[in-house]
Amino acid sequence: MYNVLIVEDEPPILRGICNAVQQADLDFTVAATALNGQDAVDLLKENTYDLVITDINMPIKDGFYVLDYIAKNNLDTVSIILSGYQEFDYAKKALKYKVYDYLVKPIDKQQLKKILVSIDQYICAQNKEKKREKMFSSLHTNGYMNHMNEALAEKCFMLLLCAGSFPITGFDSMTPGSSLWHKYHLESILHHMIDDNFTWVINGITPAEQIMIIAGNATTCNSLSKSIFNVLTQQEIPITMAISKQIDNYSQIYATQNTLRNFMCQHMIFGNSSIMHYNPNTETPAPLPLFDEQKLRIVLDYNDVTKTRKAVHHIIATFKDKQITQQEMQNELRKILYLIHASSDHSKLNIETVLNEVIVNSFNYNSLTKNMDVLICSAYNKTTLYSSDKKILVKDIQLYIEKHLADQISNQILSEKFGLVPSYISTIFKSFTNTTLSEYIINKRVEKAKELLLSDANLLAKDVAKLVGYTDPLYFSKVFKKKTGYYPSKYKDRH
Structure with missing residues (x-):
């Protein structure tokens, strides 16, 4: 139930509003009433209310005194104002206090019920978002928060x-x-x-x-x-x-x-x-050899890229038949890459880096086979990573990224755009820029976000997040802080 405080200096009208709230038959209960703004503030100092319905013109202290107290103390309270006059000055002033709605006396019960239904939905959404923020901070702060x-x-x-x-x-x-x-x-x-x-x-x-x-x-x-x-x-x-x-x-x-x-x-x-x-008693599969290393060494001795690709394709098909875990596959691919690296005079593979690129860019065995083909060709120097046309390709990728910061950008999208498999694009890009595609995009998005925050004081962090390609404002804030040392809202204040 949501607790309601009603502030009205005329007892008959006060009783009528109380009855209207109860008759609405929603999750609102009148927890307290006050005859003036001072009494209302005294109640707010001692109690928590989800909703305050307050008249404006009252003796001692008026309704704006109540709204001012709520605003200055950052109370988690929704406000509705009442007035016997349809004066836009009141409504205009009420905007300053983020009043939820405005009712003219005498109160229309159906109108009040409609507003209460809307407030119910609003409070539910706010409560859910607060819980989500707590959960988000719990996931990313390892327990260093008050809650x-x-x-x-x-x-x-x-x-x-x-x-x-x-x-x-x-x-x-x-x-x-x-x-x-x-x-x-x-x-x-x-x-x-x-x-x-x-x-x-x-x-x-x-x-x-x-x-x-x-x-x-x-x-x-x-x-x-x-x-x-x-x-x-x-x-x-x-x-x-x-x-x-x-x-x-x-x-x-x-x-x-x-x-x-x-x-x-x-x-x-x-x-x-x-x-x-999740079951803590689930056993991790014991590591078993899933391919014959000696047979692969014999194939590699031919120093023939076609024979090597065919042998690796056969090994990958074996992985698929056995439905192995990703961890098992990762261990076996590492062995394969080390064997290829050791057998090739031209190979400049950074095993752990390329292994990661192959794994994350492969979501099934077809994509895994294609990505391994790229690495095998690279190891045998069948692709020229430092030729001038590759430099042009990297420039084109950079231009595409800068023009599409607000859009989704993925290896798959770049692959379709430039006609190359994802792992090859990643390898080329890093070889020329000394940074990963992912890191490059994050840096560009953060730089653009900094420009937007400083260029328009009215832009909210959630709006900036959308403009630089982040659908989740909380996630954007986390990335922004990691890069700049400040949350977006604080960055404005510091610059």
């Missing part, structure tokens, strides 16, 4: 969703998985399945990940997770979903996310969609 020991209002479960391959190192906003979350907004999907007030969606540690927190029991969580899974798996990129044990405190959120990430990293099957329930 961390606070219990969650409901028992909850956490779902970690990963689109495509699990990012093995660092932060890459260019993965195929990140593009899926631009296309499929979980909030929109959930809106058709369950009351919005019982689910929260938050960006995960990397752009390929999304965190969903569901309030309810295990049955509700399992049913909802299957419904979401069925919607998301209708497209090409595989989805892996890991479901936590029950959590009931904000302090558990950070650790739960890390636990689910580690669990997913160890157990997700490459190229397949799956739902997994």
